[in-house]
Amino acid sequence: MTSVDATGRPLRLLLVDDEAGFADVLARRLARRGLRVQVAGSGREAVRILRRADFDVAVVDLKMEGMDGIELLRIVKAMVPELPVILFTGHGSERATRQGLALGAFDSLLKPCELDELLGKIRQAAAQGAPA
Known part of the structure; x- marks a missing residue:
């Protein structure tokens, strides 16, 4: 699977996490897989x-x-x-995850997760969100 949209442009990902070290490492790993990643360290920044x-x-x-x-x-x-x-949590709050899915989140993952699992979810979400 590729990390590009239907036009061949790299997928654009907004990664929002207040753990700066984790977010930076993850952003670099995703960028090496072909995604264009923008990191936000807070909800307000996002x-x-x-x-x-x-x-x-x-x-x-x-x-x-x-x-x-x-x-x-x-x-x-x-x-x-x-x-x-995609909601990402290291705290495993099942109630918050259910609430997020009810509010329209595509999916949720526990962190840390395997990079390939996250990439798969990102690609699935991008394919679903792409205009027909």
């Missing part, structure tokens, strides 16, 4: 980025200081309803 750039998929940490992943998901779905959002 909203600012979304106002000026388009993405194919967002991967959002559930547990963040300030604006949590559920609150950010609500805002993203209001701003860009067609943007697939």
